[in-house]
Each structure stands twice: as structure tokens, then as C-alpha cells.
Amino acid sequence: xxxxxxxxxxxxxxxxxxxxxxxxxxxxxxxxxxxxxxxxxxxxxxxxxxxxxxxxxxxxxxxxxxxxxxxxxxxxxxxxxxxxxxxxxxxxxxxxxxxxxxxxxxxxxxxxxxxxxxxxxxxxxxxxxxxxxxxxxxxxxxxxxxxxxxxxxxxxxxxxxxxxxxxxxxxxxxxxxxxxxxxxxxxxxxxxxxxxxxxxxxxxxxxxxxxxxxxxxxxxxxxxxxxxxxxxxxxxxxxxxxxxxxxxxxxxxxxxxxxxxxxxxxxxxxxxxxxxxxxxxxxxxxxxxxxxxxxxxxxxxxxxxxxxxxxxxxxxxxxxx
Amino acid sequence: xxxxxxxxxxxxxxxxxxxxxxxxxxxxxxxxxxxxxxxxxxxxxxxxxxxxxxxxxxxxxxxxxxxxxxxxxxxxxxxxxxxxxxxxxxxxxxxxxxxxxxxxxxxxxxxxxxxxxxxxxxxxxxxxxxxxxxxxxxxxxxxxxxxxxxxxxxxxxxxxxxxxxxxxxxxxxxxxxxxxxxxxxxxxxxxxxxxxxxxxxxxxxxxxxxxxxxxxxxxxxxxxxxxxxxxxxxxxxxxxxxx
Ligand SMILES: Nc1nc2c(ncn2[C@@H]2O[C@H](COP(=O)(O)OP(=O)(O)O)[C@@H](O)[C@H]2O)c(=O)[nH]1
Ligand SMILES: Nc1ncnc2c1ncn2[C@@H]1O[C@H](COP(=O)(O)OP(=O)(O)O)[C@@H](O)[C@H]1O
Ligand SMILES: [Mg+2]
Ligand SMILES: [Mg+2]
Numbered sequence: 001x002x003x004x005x006x007x008x009x010x011x012x013x014x015x016x017x018x019x020x021x022x023x024x025x026x027x028x029x030x031x032x033x034x035x036x037x038x039x040x041x042x043x044x045x046x047x048x049x050x051x052x053x054x055x056x057x058x059x060x061x062x063x064x065x066x067x068x069x070x071x072x073x074x075x076x077x078x079x080x081x082x083x084x085x086x087x088x089x090x091x092x093x094x095x096x097x098x099x100x101x102x103x104x105x106x107x108x109x110x111x112x113x114x115x116x117x118x119x120x121x122x123x124x125x126x127x128x129x130x131x132x133x134x135x136x137x138x139x140x141x142x143x144x145x146x147x148x149x150x151x152x153x154x155x156x157x158x159x160x161x162x163x164x165x166x167x168x169x170x171x172x173x174x175x176x177x178x179x180x181x182x183x184x185x186x187x188x189x190x191x192x193x194x195x196x197x198x199x200x201x202x203x204x205x206x207x208x209x210x211x212x213x214x215x216x217x218x219x220x221x222x223x224x225x226x227x228x229x230x231x232x233x234x235x236x237x238x239x240x241x242x243x244x245x246x247x248x249x250x251x252x253x254x255x256x257x258x259x260x261x262x263x264x265x266x267x268x269x270x271x272x273x274x275x276x277x278x279x280x281x282x283x284x285x286x287x288x289x290x291x292x293x294x295x296x297x298x299x300x301x302x303x304x305x306x307x308x309x310x311x312x313x314x315x316x317x318x319x320x321x
Numbered sequence: 322x323x324x325x326x327x328x329x330x331x332x333x334x335x336x337x338x339x340x341x342x343x344x345x346x347x348x349x350x351x352x353x354x355x356x357x358x359x360x361x362x363x364x365x366x367x368x369x370x371x372x373x374x375x376x377x378x379x380x381x382x383x384x385x386x387x388x389x390x391x392x393x394x395x396x397x398x399x400x401x402x403x404x405x406x407x408x409x410x411x412x413x414x415x416x417x418x419x420x421x422x423x424x425x426x427x428x429x430x431x432x433x434x435x436x437x438x439x440x441x442x443x444x445x446x447x448x449x450x451x452x453x454x455x456x457x458x459x460x461x462x463x464x465x466x467x468x469x470x471x472x473x474x475x476x477x478x479x480x481x482x483x484x485x486x487x488x489x490x491x492x493x494x495x496x497x498x499x500x501x502x503x504x505x506x507x508x509x510x511x512x513x514x515x516x517x518x519x520x521x522x523x524x525x526x527x528x529x530x531x532x533x534x535x536x537x538x539x540x541x542x543x544x545x546x547x548x549x550x551x552x553x554x555x556x557x558x559x560x561x562x563x564x
Contacts (some may be wrong), residue, residue, distance in 0.1 A: 026443060026477050054480040110493060118497045125496070142497075148472075148562075151465045157362045160463050161435055163469075172466045175473035214464075221466045228465075 005053050006041030013040055019177050024053050049061055059177070061140060062121070063146075070149075070229035071095050071133050073116065073256055078127030081279030082107070086128070088281035091274065093255040098247055100267045102305075103276030109260055112276060113232055116258070117150040126279060150258075151226040153218055154234035159206040165217065166191065166202040173223050177254065184224050191220040192250055196240050212240020219246045223253040233259040236266070244269060268295045322510040323408045324508040325365040326422050328448045329432035330441075331414050334458035336365045337489030338432055338498070339410055340372055347373075352399040356397040356535050358413040358422070360386050365412065375404055385388075385421035387520050388414070394424070395511050402509070408502065421448035423517040430498075434459040435471050442474040449475070454501055455482045458489050522528040 005013065010032055010045060013020050024032050024044075031044045072094045077086030093099050101109050104153050119141045120128045132135070132149075141149050161168060167187060169188055173181035195198045195216035200209055207299055209217060215236065230248055236259075237255060247269060250257050261267055273285040329335050343353045354375040357365045361380060369376040377400060381389035390413055400407035413422045423429035430453035433441060436459055442449055449455060455475050460468045472484055483501065487494035527541040 022406070023477060024475075051480060055477065058476060058480040110491065114493055114496065117494075123500060143485045148486065152460070152468075153465060156459065156462055157464050158462060159467065161439070161467055169465070172470055175470045218464045221464070226465055227469065276362075 005047075005056070005313070006039065006049050007209070008040055008042075009036065009042055010038055010043065011036035017056050017059070017283055019059050020052065020056060022174070023052055051264075063154050067096070068133065069254065070256070073230065074131040074134060075112075076129040076131065077114065077281060078122070078124075078129070079122075079280070083298055084280075086126070086280040088284055091284060093256045093258070096251045097272075098251065098257040098259060098270045100247060100259050100270035100273045101259055101266065101276060102262060102273055107276045108279040109276050111279065112274075112281065113150070113260070115259065116230065117148070117232075119149060146182070148228050150230045150232050151222050151228035152232050152234070153215075153222060153236070155237055157218065159209070159217075161206060161283075162206055164203045165200065165209075169221065170207050172221065176225055176227060179226060187219070188220040188224050191223070192217040195219060195246055195249070197240070197242070210235070210240065215245070216241050220249060223249045223255065229254075230256045230258060233257065233261075235259075235263065265295065265298050268292065268298065322398075322406050322508060323428075323502065323505050324398060325410045325428045325430060325502050325505060326410070326413070327410055327430045327432060327458075328413045328422050328452075330437065330445065333432050333434040333437070334489035335412050335414070335432045336368055338355060338458060338487050338495060339412055340368065340374070341403070341487070341489065341492035341495035342499045342502060343410065344372070344388070344492070345496050346408055346503060347395065348527075350501075353406055353408045353410070354406040356400070356409065358390050358411065359388060359395075360414070363414075364375070367506045375406070377405075385520070387422060390422045391516060391520065394422075398508060398511050404498055406534065410502075413538055419519055421446070421451050421516075421518050423451045424511055425515045425517055427508060427514065428453055429517065430454045430456060430502075432456045432458060433475070435463045435468055439470060439474055441469070442478045450479050451517040452479060452482050454496075454498070455479060455484045455534075456487050456498060457484065459485055460486045461490070462486050467557075471518060483516055487534070 014033070021033060023291060024030060029044065029048070035043060040113070043050065072092050072234050074090065076091045077089040079151070080086055083160060099229060101112065103109050108126070111124070115124050115126055115128045116130055119130045119132070119137055120126070121136065122129055123321065132141070169185040170181065173184055198210065198213060198215045200213050202208055206217070207216070222297065236246060243266060247257060259266060267273060267307055268287055268291055273287070274281050275283045275285065308321060311318060327335055327339055337354060347353050355369050357369070357376060357378045359378070359380055361382070363378055363380070366376045366378045366499055377397065379389065381554055394411070397411065398409065406414055411422065429452045431449045432444065432446070433449065433455065435457060457468070457472060459474065468486065475484055485494055485498055526538055531538050
């Protein structure tokens with residue numbers, strides 16, 4: 001491909017692959033952009049041309065992934081740690097569904113999530129197979145095109161870049177080559193502000209957002225801009241964000257949400273619970289009507305605890321609760 | 322024996338990732354070993370030994386660490402074979418960013434972390450650019466968006482590489498990295514193989530131990546910056562002022 005690329009004019013190349021401009025800038029060749037009528041091989045040397053061809057091919061694969069959305073993910077059971085067949089032989093999660101993963105430490109929760117992330121083909125310790133839209137997916141999802149099936153969100157994450165909210169979101173949109181970036185950035189900010197309840201301005205540095213604001217921004221950003229169809233949530237802390245609404249945003253964007261949690265409220269918010277034990281999926285529970293009804297009571301309990309926390313913080317005494 | 326070269330800037334998690342990955346390969350009954358290259362000092366050998374991984378270390382001391390690596394790599398491969406290893410991994414620290422220890426025909430892995438800033442992939446140079454596999458660590462402590470931006474920057478510098486996220490602490494992703502390592506070809510010798518990048522051309526008086534500053538002391542391969550100094554400014558005065 002690099003041969004034909006060299007013969008094209010700068011203008012043709014940029015017309016066909018707008019993201020090539022970003023590549024040239026990265027290579028310190030921004031001046032090439034000012035010479036639209038010149039053949040590329042006149043202004044760019046052969047090794048750079050070769051890299052550019054590879055970059056274009058990878059970007060095409062990366063962007064092309066949008067063509068067929070991930071509608072469902074199927075896990076075909078393998079074997080437990082003791083070698084016995086996995087009790088749950090098949091599990092399918094659909095876009096817009098929330099699955100909770102529960103089980104004691106060492107039971108194999110992280111392994112299950114890693115199997116999904118690696119799109120296992122019987123080549124992990126569990127012998128599981130993962131299918132996308134019912135088919136064995138190609139290698140693309142194994143990091144080959146920088147594609148990753150799973151986006152992650154955990155309590156330990158912090159923003160580290162020295163950028164304002166606006167610049168940060170623009171940078172992410174740009175790296176994703178997202179269409180209509182401005183609309184997306186606005187939407188992320190609006191949702192994040194709703195989730196956090198304490199509004200922040202677009203020019204706030206991301207590193208000075210509060211815990212709740214950071215988490216809210218991370219969730220809204222994953223919903224709108226992340227390339228990954230599956231979102232893995234490792235507990236969302238109770239403080240500072242509306243967790244139901246957070247899940248709703250992800251569901252609305254057709255994400256498959258996997259949530260490792262032992263918080264009863266979050267667990268009952270899931271559509272199904274996958275129980276892990278001995279390295280295997282041992283059963284899948286759909287919350288019964290009874291369980292769902294208890295959610296109301298749990299939320300009331302939770303609200304009371306939150307109120308007590310607020311009072312403590314305000315310096316009150318808790319002799320009356 | 323399979324041979325893998327691992328490089329990356331200091332403290333990105335090379336040792337952590339190598340240990341987690343080799344644990345899986347050891348677990349499958351293979352004998353694994355490490356050679357660790359560094360400049361002045363390293364404690365990494367202790368970490369490897371604690372996990373029952375045979376290790377040799379090489380400290381470049383006064384020599385250019387990359388030159389030191391190439392001059393010793395064949396002997397390291399022979400050590401690995403003599404020790405009966407199924408897999409040998411070399412760990413070299415980031416050194417000067419101008420270099421890379423990667424060899425044509427030997428699986429080349431570059432480790433970088435999400436904390437090193439969005440410009441890092443561009444600055445790291447041949448080590449990253451010439452790698453087959455790029456491992457990005459510390460994704461557990463930055464946001465998903467930052468991981469994605471960082472990975473996109475890596476892809477820009479090295480579009481061909483497989484990019485893997487590995488957590489050096491929990492080992493998440495290391496099993497998968499191990500499958501790539503196990504899948505690489507056998508190496509019986511690296512004699513006659515070529516480096517993917519030439520080492521920096523340098524043989525000047527400072528390479529040979531000179532410590533004094535000034536043009537009079539600069540012999541050999543010396544190149545001056547173009548600073549546009551006003552005429553009359555001292556450019557070649559050598560040691561001036563009071564003795
Ligand atoms: N949070 C986090 N820390 C890591 C990760 N990988 C390595 N570290 C830590 O980073 C530090 C440097 O790691 P080390 O393996 O010695 O780096 P090296 O100099 O590249 O060999 C250690 O404290 C590790 O525990 C990771 O994925 N996440
Ligand atoms: N089916 C299995 N067969 C073999 N090993 C397994 C299996 N499931 C999990 N493991 C291993 O058991 C250990 C503990 O699993 P992990 O997923 O870390 O547990 P958790 O996240 O629930 O604490 C890991 O080393 C993992 O690779
Ligand atoms: Mg775990
Ligand atoms: Mg180390």
C-alpha cells in the first residue's frame with residue numbers, strides 16, 4: 001500500500017484519511033500540510049511513508065469496528081479449578097444489560113473478566129471460549145489494532161493529566177476520531193454534572209475535581225467516547241454520585257456492563273448475578289420480585305446512613321437517629 | 322530456548338510484569354531465567370531469585386549500557402542454553418532513549434506506563450518504535466479515557482505492535498502476554514543477527530572518562546548546538562577566567 005500512497009498528492013491522502021494529518025503532525029511534518037498538490041513521496045521519506053501506510057491500515061481497522069456493534073457476548077463454560085466441567089455451560093450478555101459478578105476472594109472473578117478481555121479461545125487456564133455476536137471474533141480484539149473489548153472503572157482510578165475538562169475531553173475525542181466531537185463533549189459534561197450533583201465548569205482542571213465529580217466524568221466519558229463495548233465496574237463508591245443513573249447512562253449507550261460488587265443495592269440493580277466459585281460460574285440468578293421489592297427498603301436504609309454521615313460531617317451528635 | 326528482550330524506561334513495571342508473566346510459564350512446567358542489564362546498581366536480581374528464577378546481572382558501569390548489552394547478549398543466550406532454560410528474558414532499563422536492545426528475529430517487548438504523560442510515546446524512540454509488543458502498565462490508577470488516549474499515542478508511534486494492558490501488581494493481562502512470549506520462535510544463538518536500530522555514534526573524550534568542560538578537552542566525535550550566539554561571544558575559549 002505504501003507504494004500507491006507515495007504517488008498520491010497530500011490533498012488526496014488527507015481527503016481520504018483525515019486522521020493522516022494528525023500522524024504528520026506527530027512526526028513533526030506539519031509543514032507537509034501546506035503543500036496539498038505535492039506527491040507524498042516527494043515530501044515524506046520512505047520509512048515514514050511505510051509507517052504512515054501501517055498507521056492508516058490500523059486506523060481503518062480501528063474505525064471500521066464501529067460498523068458492526070457488539071450486540072452480545074457469549075461465554076462458553078470451560079472447567080473449574082479442579083478440572084470438572086463448569087456448571088454454567090453458556091452465558092450470554094446483551095448490549096444494555098447489567099451483570100453482577102459475585103464470589104469470595106480467589107474464586108475466579110478476575111479470571112472471568114480477563115477471559116472476556118482476552119476473548120478467550122480455550123487458551124486460558126479456564127478453557128472458556130468467548131464469542132461476539134455469536135461468532136468467534138478475529139484477532140483484532142487482542143490488542144492488534146489497539147482495540148480493547150473492555151473499558152474499566154474502579155475506585156482506585158484518578159485523573160493524572162494536567163488539562164481542563166474541556167481540553168481533556170477534546171483530546172479523548174480526537175484520539176478516538178469521534179464524529180461530532182463538540183456535541184459529544186457537551187453531552188459528557190452535562191451528564192457528568194447531573195450524576196455528580198455538584199456542578200463543575202469546563203475549565204476546571206481534571207485533577208482538581210472532587211471524588212464524586214471525577215467518577216461522574218469517568219462514567220459519562222466511558223458511555224459516550226470509549227471504544228470498548230463492555231464496561232467493567234469494580235464497585236462504585238456510594239459517596240457523591242447517583243449510581244442508578246450512572247448505570248442508566250451506560251445502558252442507554254448500549255454498553256454491556258459487568259460489575260464486581262458485594263454491595264446489596266448495586267447487586268439488586270443488576271439484571272442478573274453470576275455466582276463464581278472454585279474458578280467456575282456456578283449459577284446465574286435473576287433477582288426475584290421479592291428481591292426487587294427489598295431494593296426499596298435497602299435504599300431507604302442507605303439514605304438513612306447517608307444522612308447520618310452528613311450529620312457527622314456537620315459536627316452534630318448522633319444521640320437521636 | 323525462546324528468547325525475549327524487554328526494555329522500557331525506569332520504574333514503569335518491567336520487573337513486575339516479567340515476574341507475573343514468567344510465573345504462568347513456570348506454572349506450565351517450563352524452566353525460565355532472566356538477565357538483567359542496568360547502569361550502576363540493581364536489586365531486581367533479588368526479586369527474581371526470590372521466585373526461583375535463575376538470574377544473571379550485568380552492570381555497564383562506565384560503559385554505554387546499550388553497547389554493553391550488545392557486547393554481552395550472545396554470552397547471555399549461551400548461559401541460558403547451558404542452564405537448560407526453555408525461556409530467557411532480558412530486562413534492560415530505559416537508558417538513554419536513543420537506543421533499543423531489540424534484535425531482528427527476537428521478540429521485542431517495550432513496557433511503558435500510563436503515568437509517563439501523553440508525549441512519552443513520542444519521546445521514547447526506538448525502544449518503543451521497534452517493538453513487536455507494547456505493554457502498558459498502571460492502567461489501574463488512571464482513568465479509562467487516559468488509557469485510551471495513551472494507547473492511541475502509542476499506536477501512532479508504532480502502528481504494527483500488539484498493545485497489551487498489563488497490571489504489574491495483580492498480574493491482570495500477564496497470562497495473555499505469556500501466550501505471546503511462548504509463541505515466539507526458538508533461538509539457539511544471536512550471532513550474526515542484527516540490531517533493529519544502530520547504536521548512537523559516539524566516541525569522544527567524555528566516553529573515555531574526561532570530566533573537564535571546554536573545547537580544549539573535547540576530542541573525537543563532538544557536535545556543537547547551533548545557538549546563534551552574537552559575534553564576539555566566547556565559543557571556543559576553552560577554560561577561561563580564574564584558575
Ligand atoms: N499501580 C500499579 N503499580 C505498578 C504496576 N506495575 C508496576 N507497578 C509498581 O511500579 C513500581 C516499579 O516497578 P518495577 O517492576 O520495579 O519497574 P522497572 O524499573 O521497570 O523494573 C513498583 O512499585 C511496582 O509495584 C501497575 O500495573 N499498577
Ligand atoms: N477455572 C480455573 N482453572 C484454573 N485456575 C483458575 C480458574 N479460575 C481461576 N483460576 C486461578 O485462580 C486464581 C484466583 O482467581 P482470581 O480470578 O484472581 O480470583 P478473584 O478475583 O475472585 O479473587 C488465579 O490465579 C486464577 O488464574
Ligand atoms: Mg480479583
Ligand atoms: Mg526492574
